[in-house]
Amino acid sequence: KAGVTQTPRYLIKTRGQQVTLSCSPISGHRSVSWYQQTPGQGLQFLFEYFSETQRNKGNFPGRFSGRQFSNSRSEMNVSTLELGDSALYLCASSFTDRDQETQYFGPGTRLLVL
Amino acid sequence: AQSVTQLDSHVSVSEGTPVLLRCNYSSSYSPSLFWYVQHPNKGLQLLLKYTSAATLVKGINGFEAEFKKSETSFHLTKPSAHMSDAAEYFCVVSLFSGGYNKLIFGAGTRLAVHP
Numbered sequence: 001k002a003g004v005t006q007t008p009r010y011l012i013k014t015r016g017q018q019v020t021l022s023c024s025p026i027s028g029h030r031s032v033s034w035y036q037q038t039p040g041q042g043l044q045f046l047f048e049y050f051s052e053t054q055r056n057k058g059n060f061p062g063r064f065s066g067r068q069f070s071n072s073r074s075e076m077n078v079s080t081l082e083l084g085d086s087a088l089y090l091c092a093s094s095f096t097d098r099d100q101e102t103q104y105f106g107p108g109t110r111l112l113v114l
Numbered sequence: 115a116q117s118v119t120q121l122d123s124h125v126s127v128s129e130g131t132p133v134l135l136r137c138n139y140s141s142s143y144s145p146s147l148f149w150y151v152q153h154p155n156k157g158l159q160l161l162l163k164y165t166s167a168a169t170l171v172k173g174i175n176g177f178e179a180e181f182k183k184s185e186t187s188f189h190l191t192k193p194s195a196h197m198s199d200a201a202e203y204f205c206v207v208s209l210f211s212g213g214y215n216k217l218i219f220g221a222g223t224r225l226a227v228h229p
Contacts, residue, residue, distance in 0.1 A: 004157075033217075043204070043219045055214055090157055094215075100146050100165055101208060101215040105158040 001027055004093050004106035012112045018079040021109045025072050025093030032074040033103060034066060037088040046089075049074050078111075086113045116141045118207045120220035128228050133177075133192040135223045137205030140186065146208035146215070147188045149179055152222075153201045161203075164188060175199070200227045 005024045013019050025032050033056075034046040045058040049068035066076045072093070078085055088110050092103040121136040139145055147164040162173025169181045179190045188205060205220040 006157075042221055045216065048214070048216075050214070056216055092158075096215075100163075102148070102160065102163060103217060104160060105150070107157040110155070 004091060004104055006089075006091050006106040006109050008109060009107065010110050010112075012114065013081050014114050015081055015083060017081050018077065019081060019111060021076045021078075021089055021091075021111075023074045023076070023091030023093075023106060025074070025091075026095075026104055029093035029095050029104075030072055031094045031096075031101070032068055032072065033092045033094065034074070034076050035090040035092065036060075037090060037108070038086075043090070046076070081113045083113050086111060116145065116207055116209045116218055118205050118218055118220040120203075120205050120223045122223050123221065124224050124226070126226040126228065127195045129197055130194050133190070133195045133199065133225065135190040135203050135205075135225065137188045137190065137220060138186055139188060139205075139207045141207060144183075146210075147179075147181065148206040148208070148217075149173065149177070149188075149190050150204045150206060151201050152204065158204065161190070195225075195227045197227050197229065200225055 007022045031050045033048040036044045048056040052068045063079045068074045088108045090108045092105045094101050094103040117140045119138045149161040150158040151161050152158045161177050162171045164171050164181045172178045177192045202222045202224045204222050207218045209216045
């Protein structure tokens with residue numbers, strides 16, 4: 001099976017702009033989670049979508065939003081970009097096997113805000 | 115509350131020598147535990163996972179981890195380091211709450227391998 005794919009891989013934006021990142025999960029996976037990774041804060045959970053519904057959310061401001069489509073593909077949007085939003089954004093898709101969920105990560109989108 | 119602590123932020127070994135990356139967890143019930151590896155400018159790759167079927171878990175690239183409930187540890191080991199093992203390693207515990215799982219990541223251990 002193909003792995004998790006994320007587009008674009010690299011992005012440069014300026015403060016105040018908005019950005020949309022895309023994630024295609026592994027075929028058959030219905031859950032998609034998003035994470036922000038920075039050198040200072042490490043890996044932080046943004047939100048999770050399952051069957052087009054957000055079922056879990058981290059502690060990020062409302063500028064960060066997401067959605068999931070019927071084919072399980074997910075998008076993440078950040079509005080009014082700030083310098084501190086520069087980070088590697090990772091998407092993970094998962095399935096549950098005998099009550100254990102395993103997440104598989106994509107290569108990430110590196111966002112630089114100038 | 116569940117948490118995970120990686121005891122070393124940096125580990126340096128010589129090629130061909132053993133690797134030990136330490137991880138302790140805190141959990142109120144039997145946890146699901148994972149080790150992920152992240153090479154520079156890459157995403158996270160699953161190395162291995164503890165499923166409660168066996169305490170010694172074998173993963174990819176010669177890595178293995180042993181679940182020790184009495185010590186609340188899940189240390190990652192490899193008998194002989196290779197240059198390609200240089201990366202950052204994350205110990206992860208899965209929290210089941212509200213009907214779904216949430217991952218809690220350790221701070222990471224950066225492994226350096228010297229020739």
